[in-house]
Amino acid sequence: MLRTARVPRLSVRSRVVAAVAIxxxxxxxxxxxxxxxxxxxxxxHRVVRLGDDGTDLALVVKPRSIDPVQQEFTFRVxxxxxxxxxxxxxxxxxAVRVEIRDAAExxxxxxxMFGPDALSSETLASTLSSEQRLEMxxxxxxxxxxxxxxxxxxxDGEFHPLAxxxxxxxxxxxxxxxxxxxxxxSSDEKAFDASVTIGRSFSTMAYxxxxxxxxxxxxxxxxxxxxxxxxxxxxxxxxxxxWIAGMLFAVxxxxxxxxxQPPIGSWVDFLIVxxxxxxxxxSLAFLAFTWFYSHPSRPRxxxxxxxxxxxxxx
Numbered sequence: 001m002l003r004t005a006r007v008p009r010l011s012v013r014s015r016v017v018a019a020v021a022i023x024x025x026x027x028x029x030x031x032x033x034x035x036x037x038x039x040x041x042x043x044x045h046r047v048v049r050l051g052d053d054g055t056d057l058a059l060v061v062k063p064r065s066i067d068p069v070q071q072e073f074t075f076r077v078x079x080x081x082x083x084x085x086x087x088x089x090x091x092x093x094x095a096v097r098v099e100i101r102d103a104a105e106x107x108x109x110x111x112x113m114f115g116p117d118a119l120s121s122e123t124l125a126s127t128l129s130s131e132q133r134l135e136m137x138x139x140x141x142x143x144x145x146x147x148x149x150x151x152x153x154x155x156d157g158e159f160h161p162l163a164x165x166x167x168x169x170x171x172x173x174x175x176x177x178x179x180x181x182x183x184x185x186s187s188d189e190k191a192f193d194a195s196v197t198i199g200r201s202f203s204t205m206a207y208x209x210x211x212x213x214x215x216x217x218x219x220x221x222x223x224x225x226x227x228x229x230x231x232x233x234x235x236x237x238x239x240x241x242x243w244i245a246g247m248l249f250a251v252x253x254x255x256x257x258x259x260x261q262p263p264i265g266s267w268v269d270f271l272i273v274x275x276x277x278x279x280x281x282x283s284l285a286f287l288a289f290t291w292f293y294s295h296p297s298r299p300r301x302x303x304x305x306x307x308x309x310x311x312x313x314x
Contacts, residue, residue, distance in 0.1 A: 100124060130142055146195075
């Protein structure tokens with residue numbers, strides 16, 4: 001009668017460790033998903049109000065894209081007019097001119113005209129200044145210093161300053177956009193500054209933390225296995241060499257999968273990626289050393305003994 005092999009039961013300690021590991025993984029998973037969902041919801045519903053609240057004209061700035069490499073912030077400018085500035089609900093009764101001065105680009109001024117026929121919009125770009133450079137990813141931060149001047153055309157074709165309300169409407173997934181204003185009053189113009197600060201969102205940081213933690217865990221596992229084999233606590237298997245080599249090729253792919261693709265030479269390379277690669281290479285060296293000395297090559301047969309056991313040729 002054949003006896004079935006008994007499967008060893010896990011100890012209580014092993015069960016507790018497995019349950020804690022599964023629970024921790026579930027918490028991390030839910031945390032990252034909820035942060036991403038909250039970031040998307042905040043981007044869709046984020047509204048920052050600056051300027052003169054309660055005016056008949058609102059200048060709406062809608063962020064469109066951020067290029068940290070070129071340090072460029074692209075946004076769309078629209079106007080929303082009250083009943084006092086709209087002609088029969090079809091458009092502005094008179095033309096409105098908006099001047100946007102970019103302090104980071106040597107006070108470059110961009111002019112947008114909104115005609116009386118329709119409430120149009122236009123896409124503009126602003127230069128960002130770095131509060132923390134891109135190499136500090138994901139803690140890099142940027143700022144856009146913009147000054148808005150709104151003027152309305154009168155019956156003689158001349159433009160006069162017009163008080164306006166400024167709305168920064170919406171956001172960009174993966175980025176946290178905040179703004180503050182510093183209103184400027186003078187005798188001949190009505191202007192207000194908008195200081196826009198841009199940084200990575202919490203969901204992007206959580207993504208980066210999880211992926212970097214996975215890289216570190218991969219290096220730790222490789223070191224534990226290789227040191228165990230080197231100390232003869234575990235049997236050497238030739239497949240270990242291919243396994244470590246495969247992880248070495250996986251590191252660059254995982255590194256390039258980081259959100260925002262930080263440039264080569266960022267702090268994350270010196271703090272994590274470099275040492276993960278070094279750990280994997282050391283693990284590979286340990287395994288190669290153990291394999292070399294645990295599998296000596298067989299000596300070749302002596303040709304003089306090939307004639308028989310007694311050494312005589314037949």
